[in-house]
Amino acid sequence: MTKKRITKIDPEEKLSHYLDHQSNQKKRKSQNKISASLSNLHSERKSALVKRLGLIITISIICLICLGYYISPLANVRSVRVEGADDLPAEEVVKTADIKASDRVIDYLLHWNDVDEDLANRYTEVKNVDIKVNHFNQLNLNIVEFKTIGYIKKEKGYCKILSNGKLGTQLISWNKIDQDKPVFIGYNHEVSLKNDLQLFNSLPEEFQNQIKLLSGNTRRKSQVIFVMKNGNVVIGNISTIKRKLKYYNEINNKVKRNSLIDLEVGAYSRPLTSSEKRAYGLI
CATH class of the missing domain: 3.10.20.310 (membrane protein fhac)
Incomplete structure (x- = not known):
């Protein structure tokens, strides 16, 4: 009988071609990835450089424009x-x-x-x-x-009384003052003006809006005189006037124009005399 030939096959040799192929594939992929990564990095660097250059150029142009403006007569x-x-x-x-x-x-x-x-x-x-x-x-x-609270009468005009407690520096004629604001007349002493101003600021806003004049021509330091926009005059005491204002509306609704409403001692009213009307600027 003829002996069969046995051919020996080395597995490593057979697999080596396959393994080499796989290794080459991985290397190519790896090289492609590195190449792509380098390309992206180059692109990003180029873009960042362009942005930086653009920013530098823009700032430089703005600086040149500002400098040109500053040194020109236009500035x-x-x-x-x-x-x-x-x-x-x-x-x-x-x-x-x-x-x-x-x-x-x-x-x-x-x-x-x-x-x-x-x-x-x-x-x-x-x-x-x-x-x-x-x-x-x-x-x-x-x-x-500063907000104008009112006006004070001076010899040749009127000065603003400001919310900061000071008087304005300018003299204003009667036709330029705000007619809705009260006018303080007859105040020769800063202390009495300050006291009456504090009192005025503490009064109810509804009553404030009805006051036309505050007169400093009082018989006593504790006395306060309000000439109202409706032509009546209210007399009171600095320390009690706020408490007695509750009687004002009731009396005011009953009296006629040019009446005196006295809240200083009690609470009553009477018509003003001709001399009083003249003194308070009502005639």
């Missing part, structure tokens, strides 16, 4: 407009703020608090100042004043 103050303070003289306000045509607009924007302080020190009416710029070189001074 000089061309005009000043004063708003919110009709009773204050505009030219004097600008002079007090020390604003000159040769100055730079931006200097006042950076140091607006100096202008605020200068005007507040000069004018008791000024609460604060806001500075704005229009058309590159026009300064707008927007002045906010």
Whole structure:
């Protein structure tokens, strides 16, 4: 019999081709991933560089524009407009703020608090100042004043009585005052004005709105006189008037125009005499 030939097969040799193929596949995939990753990284770096360059260029252009504006005549103050303070003289306000045509607009924007302080020190009416710029070189001074509580009669006009307890710096004519606000007349002493002002502020708003005048021409320091908008006069005592106001409406509804309502000692009324009407400015 013929012996069969046995061929020996080495498994490792047979598998080596397959394993080599698999290894090559993994290497190619790995290389492709690295290549893609490097490409993305390069793209991101390029994009970041472009953004940085764009930002630098933009900032540089803005800086050049600002510098060009600052050194140009366009940056000089061309005009000043004063708003919110009709009773204050505009030219004097600008002079007090020390604003000159040769100055730079931006200097006042950076140091607006100096202008605020200068005007507040000069004018008791000024609460604060806001500075704005229009058309590159026009300064707008927007002045906010303290609230006006009333007015005090002076020899040649009227001064505002402000919510900060001070008097305004400007004299105002009768036709320019707010007719809805009370006028304090006959006050030669600051102490009596201060006391009556405190009393006025403590009164009910409904009663405040009916007062036309407060007279300082009283017989006693403790006395207070209100000339009402309806033509009547109310007399009271500083320490008791608030408590006795509960009788006012009842009496006021019964009396005629130009009557005296006395709440100082009791609570009664009578017609005003001609001399009293003249003294209180009712005729």
